[in-house]
Amino acid sequence: MKIENPNPITWHFADRAAAMQSSFIREILKVTQRPDIISFAGGLPSADTFPVEKMKSAFDKVLTESGRVALQYGPTDGFPPLREWIANSLSTEGCTIAPEQVLMTSGSQQALDLIGKVLIDEGSRVLVETPSYLGALQAFSVYRPEFASVATDEHGLVPSSIDAVVEGARMLYALPNFQNPTGRSLSVERRQELVETCARHNLPLIEDDPYGALSYKGEPYPKMLNMNPDGVIYMGSFSKVLTPGIRLGYVVAPLPLVRRLELAKQAADLHTSQLTQMVVHEVIKDGFLQEHIPTIRNLYAKQCQAMLDAMKEHFPSNVSWTKPEGGMFIWVQLPKHIDAMKLLDQALAAKVAFVPGAPFYANKPEMNTLRLSFVTVSPARIQEGIAILGKLIAAFK
């Protein structure tokens, strides 16, 4: 049946395909999942926190009571009760979010793709933090923007530095709470200033918020969405507060934009699993997250402290790092002469892994930076791994 001697095909890829690169992190992860390696490279939440039994009963209940609906095609915008729950959870006294503003997505990574698809033309300027979330840079890169990096300091993004780069910009992307990769949060004053600056420039502000609920003290920062719901596009996710494997996120946007995002989603994958949405709604509708999230926070806070203590003990004095008040990451600034890529080679040889900072920069990278995650490693292994890293840093030539 096979045809005879076909010529091997010569592929002609689209120009945008040339810009696609595998995430450096996902490449590192392939190496570092061996159990003998102490890996601070992961971006995965701790599987110990997954409410497996709760999810299992919810799947059982939804399939028993509404199996044929849950397993059929569903609406592109999402399961209405879940959209309503999300809208309520984001509404504040002065700011009501409507369920119509909520679009369910296949993880919040898909929201990044849809936003890029709808807002970025080739060469469009896109403003990002320095450094920024790698998954966002990857998603937007497909649409071939020109990235402009906005300065950051220890309080996060510096709003006053926007004016100089805003000309022609299509949007600003920010991750204000316990940022990936730095663990830094934007101060409340800066939020207000950032929202005002973007509004003044007619600049859509993307507020990506996967970690907001993971504040170790349990006091969340105010959302920029609520400061200007007509100018902010908010992204949320169930990956860090429930489980990531179900791939469920959402984007909240002003109606003219959310309708475009919905059309883009229809063309991209029709809709996100109804079953998953119904199950998540079943799990969270009676307040489960209020009791569950503190258990995640406490675990991460303890391990973060263990890492900070170990760093204080083992890292040379010419190394500095962030002290996160939530989330999953610590950001390390090495002395200028240390290239974190080279340090990684030495670390892997000593069976410790981390992610070098360079891939998180949209433009000129700072090679002497790295990201550490503490959430999937026990305090004893954290102590051990940090001690090894400290020695390698001190001995680096």
Added chain:
Amino acid sequence: MKIENPNPITWHFADRAAAMQSSFIREILKVTQRPDIISFAGGLPSADTFPVEKMKSAFDKVLTESGRVALQYGPTDGFPPLREWIANSLSTEGCTIAPEQVLMTSGSQQALDLIGKVLIDEGSRVLVETPSYLGALQAFSVYRPEFASVATDEHGLVPSSIDAVVEGARMLYALPNFQNPTGRSLSVERRQELVETCARHNLPLIEDDPYGALSYKGEPYPKMLNMNPDGVIYMGSFSKVLTPGIRLGYVVAPLPLVRRLELAKQAADLHTSQLTQMVVHEVIKDGFLQEHIPTIRNLYAKQCQAMLDAMKEHFPSNVSWTKPEGGMFIWVQLPKHIDAMKLLDQALAAKVAFVPGAPFYANKPEMNTLRLSFVTVSPARIQEGIAILGKLIAAFK
């Protein structure tokens, strides 16, 4: 906390967003889901065929045995045992498909989006059947190709008509088995000729195959993938043989392309739910589909026959239609003076719905065509609805 008097944002959408339109079918479906309407408009499989109990036990088993793995982030290319199962199911005596060629997707709609993303530049020529699947036209349109329609007749696409339009084409998209919307299948001779023609022109051939297993006689057509695995991109789905709500499809392609598609998927949504993939693998691994698919086929075959019988009885003699040997759709050719859009208005007033044919044409539409689906309507209601349609067609002025 709200900022004062922000200017309402003036949106600047990407050029491609202007090309996005809501599927006409999904718009019709919103109207026709009222229970008093006899709807032949749907593209949904019959929920009566969903193996709900089987799915429920599989969710229970996977979550009990491997909950923390199933609910964690997973690999972009998919769950290895499921990819292996798919590769085996597609391998023939003369043609082995490797698991590495299989990329799991969030429904086969996502495969369309990824293929468009990786192969289409603005203005690239894309060859499609006349008429073609609407979801594919929508997915590809985002990347702004120039569609060229390839002629079809009662045996499906006419390969000899490719030469005239192939210049500069990036791919040819075909749905050879029980096509949506026409219900037609490509003859075996035509398949061979099509594969050879595409190979001769270095033209990637997309073989979209959601309905292939739904042959009423149980004899599937040979796959073009197996005639030239180096030049054919095959798309499959669990939507029509299991359930669509879980959003699980796959694409099989030569390695250089599948690696690009994987990068595009990583940027688009990281990966498809591990849990869903593990559950589907659990459901099908011991041969469940061989016993399950015949029950779907038999139901659809019976209802298809009921519709064909009713059409013979009630449709005027100047109307012609396809006689599908599988799948979910019948295609109707009305006399030239009848615009199916206008007929739809009259039909809806009489509480019967269908989908006009025009949206399925990439270029010049034939306004006197329409698509009927029989899979979710009982034989009695089919008889009733077709009688009403027949009267409206006969009386149309």
